[in-house]
Amino acid sequence: MEVYTGPHLFIKHEEANSRLICTWKSSPLNDLGYRKELIEHLHIAQKIKPSQIMWLLENLTFKVGTISKKWVDENISKPIFKAGFIAKNQDGFDQVAFVVGQDVLAYIETMGIFNENSTSGINPKYFATETEARNWLNEKFNTKVTKGENQNLEITFKGTDDNGKAVFEFREQSSKFDSTINSFKAIIEQKHFMRNNVEKYSSLTPREKEVLKFLIKGYTNKQISDKIHVSHHTIRTHRNRIWKKLDITQVAECLSYQSFFV
Numbered sequence: 001m002e003v004y005t006g007p008h009l010f011i012k013h014e015e016a017n018s019r020l021i022c023t024w025k026s027s028p029l030n031d032l033g034y035r036k037e038l039i040e041h042l043h044i045a046q047k048i049k050p051s052q053i054m055w056l057l058e059n060l061t062f063k064v065g066t067i068s069k070k071w072v073d074e075n076i077s078k079p080i081f082k083a084g085f086i087a088k089n090q091d092g093f094d095q096v097a098f099v100v101g102q103d104v105l106a107y108i109e110t111m112g113i114f115n116e117n118s119t120s121g122i123n124p125k126y127f128a129t130e131t132e133a134r135n136w137l138n139e140k141f142n143t144k145v146t147k148g149e150n151q152n153l154e155i156t157f158k159g160t161d162d163n164g165k166a167v168f169e170f171r172e173q174s175s176k177f178d179s180t181i182n183s184f185k186a187i188i189e190q191k192h193f194m195r196n197n198v199e200k201y202s203s204l205t206p207r208e209k210e211v212l213k214f215l216i217k218g219y220t221n222k223q224i225s226d227k228i229h230v231s232h233h234t235i236r237t238h239r240n241r242i243w244k245k246l247d248i249t250q251v252a253e254c255l256s257y258q259s260f261f262v
Helices: 031-048 066-083 104-114 130-137 174-202 206-216 221-228 232-246 251-261
Strands: 002-005 009-014 019-024 052-056 096-099 125-127 154-160 166-171
Touching: 002 031, 009 031, 019 031, 031 066, 052 130, 066 104, 096 104, 096 130, 104 174, 125 130, 174 232, 174 251, 206 221, 206 232, 206 251, 221 232, 232 251
Parallel strands: 019 052, 052 096, 096 125
Antiparallel strands: 002 009, 009 019, 154 166
């Protein structure tokens, strides 16, 4: 049964399954449009109290920014989760399923709403197809190993598009979809971090970069001093300067800079 049709979002209720199906029929152009549709979704969820929610992102191209991710987490996801009507699947995930759209980057940014900094507590599941998502929500799992499942992934160069961008085709078993998308997500986050922090890293002297590399590997000040044959006091000085230039206060924070040494 259809329960909402907005400028971009279409929601129907499958009463027999206590399931909301949320489909982006078109993509919002900005944060305001995106938030308005999610507020409608929240009101409907609070009224119907479904035990399952499935999101179909086929037409979503809007990339959720950091501010809106936090807003969604606090104002949409948290109230739904705290209300307690969303069931938990037998594998420990909350029964909230996301189905990827053609714009994988938009999909990855949506996944970012539920990262380790999320306060809502929702642990959703991600799928390549609607059929797989429905089977999971219905607890119908296909354990049969398909032909070629243990084969290596395939990456094929398909040439360049009309804008001169390289096009690659990536083939992997759909059963490995979660891990594959998370790998893409990690690569993109690493790229963003490098772009946003390259000036800080470039401000380090060659010696400071060398010390940073050892710190990332878990070496103590004394171990580093033995490695590069300088005094413990000198290493402490380098370390303090690194902390100041990178605007960090502890070793854990410098681990993000390991991407510069890959």
